[in-house]
Amino acid sequence: MDRALDLTVLAIRPYEARDLSALYAICLRTGAAGQDATSMVDDPTLFGELFAAPYAVLEPEHALVLADDGATVLGYALGALDTCEFEARCATEWWPIAQERHPLTTGGRRLDELLLAMIHAPHPAADATVERYPSHVHIDLLPEAQGAGWGRRMMEALFARLAEDGSTGVHWGVSRANESALGFYRHLGAAQIAEDAMTHRFGWPLP
Numbered sequence: 001m002d003r004a005l006d007l008t009v010l011a012i013r014p015y016e017a018r019d020l021s022a023l024y025a026i027c028l029r030t031g032a033a034g035q036d037a038t039s040m041v042d043d044p045t046l047f048g049e050l051f052a053a054p055y056a057v058l059e060p061e062h063a064l065v066l067a068d069d070g071a072t073v074l075g076y077a078l079g080a081l082d083t084c085e086f087e088a089r090c091a092t093e094w095w096p097i098a099q100e101r102h103p104l105t106t107g108g109r110r111l112d113e114l115l116l117a118m119i120h121a122p123h124p125a126a127d128a129t130v131e132r133y134p135s136h137v138h139i140d141l142l143p144e145a146q147g148a149g150w151g152r153r154m155m156e157a158l159f160a161r162l163a164e165d166g167s168t169g170v171h172w173g174v175s176r177a178n179e180s181a182l183g184f185y186r187h188l189g190a191a192q193i194a195e196d197a198m199t200h201r202f203g204w205p206l207p
Contacts, residue, residue, distance in 0.1 A: 010074065010150060012157050015056050015063035022065070022073035023056055024048030030140040033177035042108055046115040049102065051138050054094040055080060062165075064158055066141065066150055075141035077154040081165050083130045087122070095122060125171070129193065133169035133203040135162050151184065163207040170206060173199040 015023075024045055031037030031047040038044060055078035056063045066075035080086035104120045106113060125136065137158060141151055162170060174181045176198060185202050186192075194201040 009069045010066055010145065010148075011069075012064055012066055012077075012150075012154055015060050015065050015076070015078075017060075019065050019067075019073050019076075020053060020056060023052040023076055023078075026073065026076060026140055026142055027052040029142060033175040034181055037111070040109070040111050041115070042112050043102065043115075046102065046112060046119070049098045050115060050118055052076065052078060052140075054090055054098075055086075055138065058089050058093060059086065062158065062161060064154060064161075066145060066154060074145040075139075075150065075154060077137065077139045077158040079135055079137040079158050079162055079170070081135050081162055081167055083125050083134055083136050083171075086136075087124050090122065095119065126194065129171050129201065129203070133171035133193070133205075135167040135170040135206075137162075137170050137172045139172070152188065155188075159204065159206060167206050169203060171201055171203045173201050176200060 024047075027048040028038055028041075028044050029036045031051075032040055037047060041047070056076075059078075059080055062079035062081055064077045065073045066077075067073050098119050102116055102119055104116055130136075137155075139151065139154055139158070141154070159170060171193065174185060176182075176195070182200060190202040190204055192200055193203040
């Protein structure tokens with residue numbers, strides 16, 4: 001951003017359709033374990049197609065954004081109330097469209113190929129996870145909005161909304177390489193419930 005950001009004028013508000021392009025941009029700028037992934041992919045929309053847009057489009061009632069007084073969006077908190085139902089909706093309403101937009105190809109950058117493979121073969125959440133933590137979330141803030149407590153406030157706001165709608169718990173994943181985010185969630189007291197070669201998974205009971 002060209003001007004200094006005044007963190008005191010930021011506010012959390014419900015997602016609006018006009019925010020969608022900002023969600024794609026934020027997802028890309030935080031896609032490399034919390035760092036900017038712009039230089040790592042040929043197709044800058046792939047991160048957003050996977051981790052941001054389907055939530056905002058299919059479940060906008062559980063989508064929040066962090067914006068300044070000039071309506072610049074600097075972060076988002078996106079949730080799916082019922083992970084299994086959300087995955088079923090994506091299978092019919094999101095992935096076929098995304099797959100048509102992004103045909104499965106080879107010969108590109110390795111990260112592009114990995115993201116394309118995820119779009120064409122989405123991996124469902126583990127049964128044991130959704131039984132205890134039926135909701136899941138994605139929360140990302142641009143670096144210029146970090147360090148002032150907004151991440152915690154966005155989590156609290158989204159968790160409260162999910163709890164009001166009947167959720168008994170939420171889960172989310174964090175890249176093993178994202179040491180800052182891992183430290184943040186552990187400091188908040190989130191329980192690590194699973195891990196694999198790339199991701200630590202956290203859970204938070206509600207209400």
